[in-house]
Amino acid sequence: MLLGLLLLGRAGPAQAAAEYKIVTASDKGTYYAIGKDLARFVAPEADVQLEVLATSGSAANVKLLRYEPGVKLAVVQADVFQAFVDRAGAGNPEANALIKPLRVILPLYNTEIHYIVRADSPLNYLHDIKDAKINGGLVGSGAALITHTLYRMMFNEPIPEAQASFMSNEEALVKLIGDKSVDVVVVAAGQPAPLIANMKPEAQKFIKLLKFDPNSPYSRQALGTYAPATVRAASYPNLLSEDFTTISVGAFLVTYDFNLKDTVGHLSKLGRSLCNNFSRLQADGHPKWKEVSLKLPELGSGWTYYAPTARELRNCTPRKRCSNEERILGLCN
Known part of the structure; x- marks a missing residue:
């Protein structure tokens, strides 16, 4: 001492x-x-x-x-x-x-952009989301900017105000599955995104992820700013059985x-x-x-x-x- x-x-x-x-x-x-x-x-x-x-x-x-x-x-x-x-x-x-x-x-x-919809949704691709009720995340978030910028690029018009919401991801997911007042929840996060990776296997009964088709005519304008990216099944083993393509931003x-x-x-x-x-x-x-x-x-x-x-x-x-x-x-x- x-x-x-x-x-x-x-x-x-x-x-x-x-x-x-x-x-x-x-x-x-x-x-x-x-x-x-x-x-x-x-x-x-x-x-x-x-x-x-x-x-x-x-x-x-x-x-x-x-x-x-x-x-x-x-x-x-x-x-x-x-x-x-x-x-x-x-x-x-x-x-x-x-x-x-x-x-x-x-x-x-x-950063991969994850578009989440209900498991029974007729939507399967990003270019299917026109006129859907979309939550892009909190005002000031990158996800909100991506959501609205990408929509405008794909469809040459803004998301209608009545169809847009700015809730947290967690709150929006509750709405997506609960009262269904939201059709699409956008999560911008590098994979594995903890919010999605931590979901239990039972989540497959309730949600799925939309794919991005780079060859769709709706996608061409977006490819000047954003880039296709592969979401790996290994990132979300509780939800995915195979890899698929989404869109990403640096x-x-x-x-x-x-x-x-x-x-x-x-x-x-x-x-x-x-x-x-x-x-x-x-x-x-x-x-x-x-x-x-x-x-x-x-x-x-x-x-x-x-x-x-x-x-x-x-x-x-x-x-x-x-x-x-x-x-x-x-x-x-």
């Missing part, structure tokens, strides 16, 4: 970790799981204590990242980011103020163009830690990390990488894991 106190007395003052927040989506969704993985595997080595916040989704995340104190990171859908860029380019001052200073850290993965890890020295330093270290711990994310994190690459592809017009993290990731040489012997000899940094 005395020896411990003496040794403690010799140590320098402990440096407190920076307290940052990352905004994601529902705490039952994949974005939230991705945030949790970053907090667990990446943030500690960067001297960051990362709090993961559940939100209504991507549109809300853009505003929170821009204006909410302490929020330094956000997960944002590509089409939501692009929608702000397009409106800023068209002269909308609010959209310009929101999106102009935001920066991309890393493209993540494609997701990005985003930050603000911070220039304060301390923040730049911590975010640079976050980029370095992302490099060093990427294998851990892929081995022990959400399965979607296996679809992520640390390569930084060229971005579209109006999108810019955050220079301090981009520098770290472009120079990424993952650190070799230390053996116990190397650690004992003091050969680990």
